[in-house]
Amino acid sequence: MANVSRLEYALLGLLLQNPQSGYDLRKVFAMTPMRHFSDSPGSIYPALRRLEARGWITGKGEQANARKRNVYRPLAAGKRAFVEWLVGTIMRDDVLYRLDELMLRFAFLDGNVEREKTLTFLDELEAGLDSYVKELRLFYKKFGAGIGQETGQLAFESGIQSYEASLNWARSARKRLERQS
Amino acid sequence: MANVSRLEYALLGLLLQNPQSGYDLRKVFAMTPMRHFSDSPGSIYPALRRLEARGWITGKGEQANARKRNVYRPLAAGKRAFVEWLVGTIMRDDVLYRLDELMLRFAFLDGNVEREKTLTFLDELEAGLDSYVKELRLFYKKFGAGIGQETGQLAFESGIQSYEASLNWARSARKRLERQS
DNA sequence: GGCATCATGTAAATCGTTACATGATTGC
DNA sequence: GCAATCATGTAACGATTTACATGATGCC
Numbered sequence: 001m002a003n004v005s006r007l008e009y010a011l012l013g014l015l016l017q018n019p020q021s022g023y024d025l026r027k028v029f030a031m032t033p034m035r036h037f038s039d040s041p042g043s044i045y046p047a048l049r050r051l052e053a054r055g056w057i058t059g060k061g062e063q064a065n066a067r068k069r070n071v072y073r074p075l076a077a078g079k080r081a082f083v084e085w086l087v088g089t090i091m092r093d094d095v096l097y098r099l100d101e102l103m104l105r106f107a108f109l110d111g112n113v114e115r116e117k118t119l120t121f122l123d124e125l126e127a128g129l130d131s132y133v134k135e136l137r138l139f140y141k142k143f144g145a146g147i148g149q150e151t152g153q154l155a156f157e158s159g160i161q162s163y164e165a166s167l168n169w170a171r172s173a174r175k176r177l178e179r180q181s
Numbered sequence: 182m183a184n185v186s187r188l189e190y191a192l193l194g195l196l197l198q199n200p201q202s203g204y205d206l207r208k209v210f211a212m213t214p215m216r217h218f219s220d221s222p223g224s225i226y227p228a229l230r231r232l233e234a235r236g237w238i239t240g241k242g243e244q245a246n247a248r249k250r251n252v253y254r255p256l257a258a259g260k261r262a263f264v265e266w267l268v269g270t271i272m273r274d275d276v277l278y279r280l281d282e283l284m285l286r287f288a289f290l291d292g293n294v295e296r297e298k299t300l301t302f303l304d305e306l307e308a309g310l311d312s313y314v315k316e317l318r319l320f321y322k323k324f325g326a327g328i329g330q331e332t333g334q335l336a337f338e339s340g341i342q343s344y345e346a347s348l349n350w351a352r353s354a355r356k357r358l359e360r361q362s
Numbered sequence: 363g364g365c366a367t368c369a370t371g372t373a374a375a376t377c378g379t380t381a382c383a384t385g386a387t388t389g390c
Numbered sequence: 391g392c393a394a395t396c397a398t399g400t401a402a403c404g405a406t407t408t409a410c411a412t413g414a415t416g417c418c
Contacts, residue, residue, distance in 0.1 A: 003379095005405065017329070023369050032324075033317065033337055036278055043406055045371060050405095068414080069369070097217055103336050110330035118332060136214065143213075148198070149291035151299060154357070155284050156214055158350045165346035169339045176335070184407095186377065204397050224378055226399060249386080250397070 004085070006101055008047050010037055012074060012082050013108040015057055019073035022048050036100075048072060056081060082108075087117055095128035099166065115181065122174040129167040136160045185266070187282050189228050191218055193255060193263050194289040196238055200254035203229050217281075229253060237262060263289075268298055276309035280347065296362065303355040310348040317341045 011025055022045050029039040038044075051057045056078030059070045074082075086105050094102055102125060109118045140156060147153045192206055203226050210220040219225075232238045237259030240251045255263075267286050275283055283306060290299045321337060328334045 003404085007405085021369075022371095026369090033320065033340055038406070040407070041370065042372085042408070045369095046405085103339055106339075107330065107333045107336035110332040139214065149288065150358075151291040152288045154350075154354045155288035158284055158287075158347065158354075159214055161346055161350050162343065165342055166339065169335075169342050173335045173339075177331075184376085188378085202397075207397095219378070221379070222398065223380070223400080226397095227377085 004081075005047070006104065007037060007043060008051055009082065009085055009101075010034065010104060011044070011047055012051060012056060012078055013104075013112075015072055015074045016079060016082060016108075016112065019071050021069040021071050023069065051078070054078075079112075083112055086113055087121075090121070090124035090128055092128060092132070095125070095132055115177065119174060119177060122170055122177070126167065126170045126174065129163055129170060133160065133163050133167055136163065185262075186228070187285065188218060188224060189232055190263065190266055190282075191215065191285060192225070192228055193232060193237060193259055194285075194293075196253055196255045197260060197263060197289075197293065200252050202250040202252050204250065232259070235259075260293075264293055267294055268302075271302070271305035271309055273309060273313070276306070276313055296358065300355060300358060303351055303358070307348065307351045307355065310344055310351060314341065314344050314348055317344065 014020070014025055014028060022041075025048075026039040026041070026044055029035055029037040029044075048057070048059070052059055052072070054077075055075060057072045057074050059072045086109055090102065106118075106121060106125075109121060137160065140160065144153060144156065147156065195201070195206055195209060203222075206229075207220040207222065207225055210216055210218040210225075229238070229240070233240055233253070235258075236256060238253045238255050240253045267290055271283065287299075287302060287306075290302060318341065321341065325334060325337065328337065
């Protein structure tokens with residue numbers, strides 16, 4: 001099983017929201033806050049073809065347009081794989097190295113899994129963030145003074161604060177969603 | 182002029198703090214909060230050789246150790262290039278797509294540039310973040326309600342809050358540094 | 363008729379990941 | 391003597407970036 005890139009999941013998630021062409025997807029990346037994905041044709045078209053080769057999406061369909069747009073739509077296997085990705089248990093390393101991927105997952109939860117799974121996601125995220133923030137604070141207490149450069153120290157503090165901000169967000173998000181049920 | 186990767190600058194910066202071997206550098210990445218850099222030999226040793234080929238560092242020196250450690254130290258051209266990277270004007274795209282690289286730069290400012298340049302850096306960063314946060318808030322006001330998924334909306338808010346946290350950090354960092362002079 | 367946009371593609375280069383591999387040295 | 395660690399490397403692979411390229415369509 002080949003690894004699946006963040007970009008591929010992002011494309012799959014957008015296609016699950018509504019079928020569209022590579023060009024449409026490029027525009028999404030270019031004009032919305034998802035812009036930290038590249039909108040270059042050199043990344044998107046090959047990624048779409050990889051998804052198609054894997055049997056997760058198909059580009060055969062309403063192709064007979066005036067413009068020869070190739071509208072992709074997800075297949076059942078694609079939806080299955082996507083949901084599997086969405087509900088995977090959150091590990092320490094995900095929080096440490098792939099927080100952006102976790103946020104991408106979170107954004108796509110609605111509409112693909114039940115609300116309960118979303119709350120589980122937030123619980124796991126909160127636990128992971130909380131534990132890591134504590135670890136960072138401990139490290140700072142022990143070795144922070146030993147960082148020669150003051151800007152180095154400040155940069156470290158920025159890292160901690162950034163994780164704390166995510167933690168606070170996760171907490172308030174859970175409260176907001178819980179209030180509804 | 183070939184592009185220089187984040188990893189290469191990180192290695193160069195650490196070598197400017199003190200000369201060390203590839204193995205030492207790997208340990209730094211493995212055990213400190215710089216761990217989001219990979220500590221795999223497959224990335225670090227080739228990067229060191231690229232830096233050496235560019236004439237920025239040299240590994241010739243106290244090699245005749247018991248263990249055949251190869252201790253690298255920076256050359257004048259390396260220091261020049263590094264400082265140039267440190268003091269480059271911060272553009273909108275840096276804030277949007279390369280905030281982590283900006284924080285890396287900031288961490289290495291002390292010891293390589295005068296304090297005044299550090300304050301300039303923070304001013305530019307603050308301005309860039311402030312402008313982008315405003316842009317995001319405006320986008321949210323206009324289109325936020327149109328995001329079908331509630332988790333999508335929350336994810337977006339998380340993005341805004343994350344940039345706000347960075348902005349707050351930049352402001353307090355500047356105040357702290359200004360108080361000293 | 364000409365220009366901007368629509369729409370898709372390919373090719374080269376490069377960096378990083380993963381996995382494999384090897385020898386020396388220290389400590390028990 | 392043996393295991394763990396020290397220390398460096400290589401080789402295959404894959405994804406993304408950058409640049410180049412092409413044709414169709416709508417609009418003025």
